[in-house]
Amino acid sequence: MAVQDNLGGTFTFPGTSLTVHRMGYGAMQLAGPGVYGPPRDRTAAIAVLREAIDAGVDHIDTSDFYGPHVTNQIIREALHPYPNNLVIVSKLGACRGEDKSWNPALSKEDLTAGLHDNLRNLGVDAMDIVNLRVGGLEGPTDRSIEAPLTALAELKQQGLIRHLGLSNVSPKQLAEAQRITDIVCIQNFYNVAQRRDDVFIDDLAKQGIPYVPFFPLGGFSPLQSSHLDEVAATLNVTPMQVALAWLLHRSPNILLIPGTSSSQHLRENLQAANLKLPAEILTKLDQIAAQAAPQPAH
Numbered sequence: 001m002a003v004q005d006n007l008g009g010t011f012t013f014p015g016t017s018l019t020v021h022r023m024g025y026g027a028m029q030l031a032g033p034g035v036y037g038p039p040r041d042r043t044a045a046i047a048v049l050r051e052a053i054d055a056g057v058d059h060i061d062t063s064d065f066y067g068p069h070v071t072n073q074i075i076r077e078a079l080h081p082y083p084n085n086l087v088i089v090s091k092l093g094a095c096r097g098e099d100k101s102w103n104p105a106l107s108k109e110d111l112t113a114g115l116h117d118n119l120r121n122l123g124v125d126a127m128d129i130v131n132l133r134v135g136g137l138e139g140p141t142d143r144s145i146e147a148p149l150t151a152l153a154e155l156k157q158q159g160l161i162r163h164l165g166l167s168n169v170s171p172k173q174l175a176e177a178q179r180i181t182d183i184v185c186i187q188n189f190y191n192v193a194q195r196r197d198d199v200f201i202d203d204l205a206k207q208g209i210p211y212v213p214f215f216p217l218g219g220f221s222p223l224q225s226s227h228l229d230e231v232a233a234t235l236n237v238t239p240m241q242v243a244l245a246w247l248l249h250r251s252p253n254i255l256l257i258p259g260t261s262s263s264q265h266l267r268e269n270l271q272a273a274n275l276k277l278p279a280e281i282l283t284k285l286d287q288i289a290a291q292a293a294p295q296p297a298h
Contacts, residue, residue: 006021006273006274007021007022007023007055007056007057007270007273008021008022008023008248008256008273009021009022009252010022011210011252011253011255013087013129013163013184013185013210014182014184014207014208014209014210015163015182015184016162016163016184018087018128018129018163018184020058020059020087020255021056021057021058021059021273022248022254022255022256022273023057023244023248023255023256023258023269023270023272023273024057024058024059024060024061024255024256024257025049025052025057025059025060025061025257025258025259025266026060026061026062026214026257026258026259027049027060027061027062027066027071027074027075027259028061028062028063028066028071028259029259029260029261030045030048030049030066030070030071030074030075030259030261031066031067031070031071032067032070034100035066035067036067036068036096036100037067037070038067038070039070039074039261041261042074044261044262044263045074045078045261046074046077046078047263048260048261048262048263048266049074049075049078049079050078050079051263051266051267052266052270053079053083053086055266055267055270057270058083058085058086058087059086059087059089059255059257060075060086060087060088060089060257061089061090061091061187061212061257061259062075062088062089062090062091062122063090063091063092063094063118063133064090064114064117064118064121065091065094065095065096065102065105065114067096068095068096068117069117069121072090072117072118072121072122073121075088075122076121076122076123080122080123082124087128087129088122088124088127088128088129089127089128089129089130089131089165089185090118090122090127090129090130090131091130091131091132091133091167091187092105092111092114092115092118092130092131092132092133092152093105093106093111093114093132093133093134093148093167094133095110095114104136106134106147106148107148107151108147108148108151111148111151111152111155112151112155115127115130115152115155115160115161118130119160125160126159126160126161126162127160127161127162128162128163129161129162129163129164129165129184129185130152130161130163130164130165131164131165131166131167131185131187132145132148132149132152132164132165132166132167132177133167133168134148134166134167134168134169134173135167135168135169136168139168139189140168140169140170140173140188141170142170142172142173143173144173144176145166145169145173145176145177146176146180149164149166149176149177149180149181150180152164152181153180153181156181163182163184164177164181164182164183164184165183165184165185165186165187166183166185166186166187167186167187167188167214168187168188168189169186169188170200171200171203174186183209184209184210185209185210185211185212185255186200186204186209186210186211186212187211187212187213187214188200188211188212188213188214189213189214189215190211190213190214190247191213191215191243191247192225192228192243192246192247192285192288192289193225193288193289193291194289195289197211201250201251201253201254202251204253205251205252205253208253209253210253210254210255211251211253211254211255212254212255212256212257213247213254213256214257225239225288225291227284227285227287227288227291228242228243228285228288230284231277231281231284231285234281235275235281237271237272237275238268240258240265240268240269240272241268241269241271241272241275242272242275242277242285244256244258244269244272244273244275245272245273245275245276245277246277246282246285248272248273249277249282256273
């Protein structure tokens with residue numbers, strides 16, 4: 001696959017030397033159904049990762065609770081030794097049950113064990129960025145995150161984590177976190193239909209902190225809207241490409257991590273970074289959120 005033109009431009013994580021293209025890759029779908037167990041086609045999963053890197057992707061979002069362990073092991077098999085410019089971001093704060101459940105894992109012991117799982121399965125000595133995942137199915141809450149974040153800050157002091165971020169959090173929790181350690185990114189549920197973080201995104205932009213929407217194509221399952229379909233048909237692209245392009249237009253601090261196990265979908269996702277949306281189309285897309293029923297974060 002040829003290197004893409006610009007992948008949405010670049011962004012530098014605050015207080016770091018880490019600069020990435022705004023269009024990255026989310027590795028969750030490399031695991032089996034329900035993000036559990038091995039993929040149906042491991043060879044294809046490896047090929048997608050290598051194609052993403054060949055196209056210029058330099059930001060991979062993952063977690064060792066994807067699989068569990070499977071996704072990180074595939075990343076290592078496909079890409080190790082890693083390119084010098086590759087930034088790998090992982091998450092801690094959850095674990096998988098044998099019944100495929102998603103369970104909190106926020107104790108100091110759980111977080112330490114989870115970090116070492118990431119390091120071992122990825123084959124690295126330290127993680128570039130680790131996001132503390134909090135909140136729940138109902139979305140972010142304002143409960144204190146001091147204890148788990150302090151545990152991660154200690155692991156950072158030990159040199160096992162270079163930088164810390166947060167996932168599924170509120171502005172109040174970010175403010176609490178910034179009294180404990182530097183925060184270099186926020187990862188929350190957001191897309192063209194589900195926009196409750198609009199003010200939060202703008203505040204983060206003023207601080208120079210990137211916002212990484214997860215499940216950016218979800219919200220309705222699948223994301224369906226007559227406005228989105230009409231815009232896609234007008235531009236001769238897919239609705240998913242429009243949804244991704246809209247996010248890049250929404251704010252310069254938004255970084256994308258769309259995931260796929262399909263080479264075709266990977267190419268479509270990356271091409272969305274070059275899609276220009278005129279002002280009248282952006283206005284039309286803004287109407288989608290008004291029509292959408294509120295959805296909980298996952």
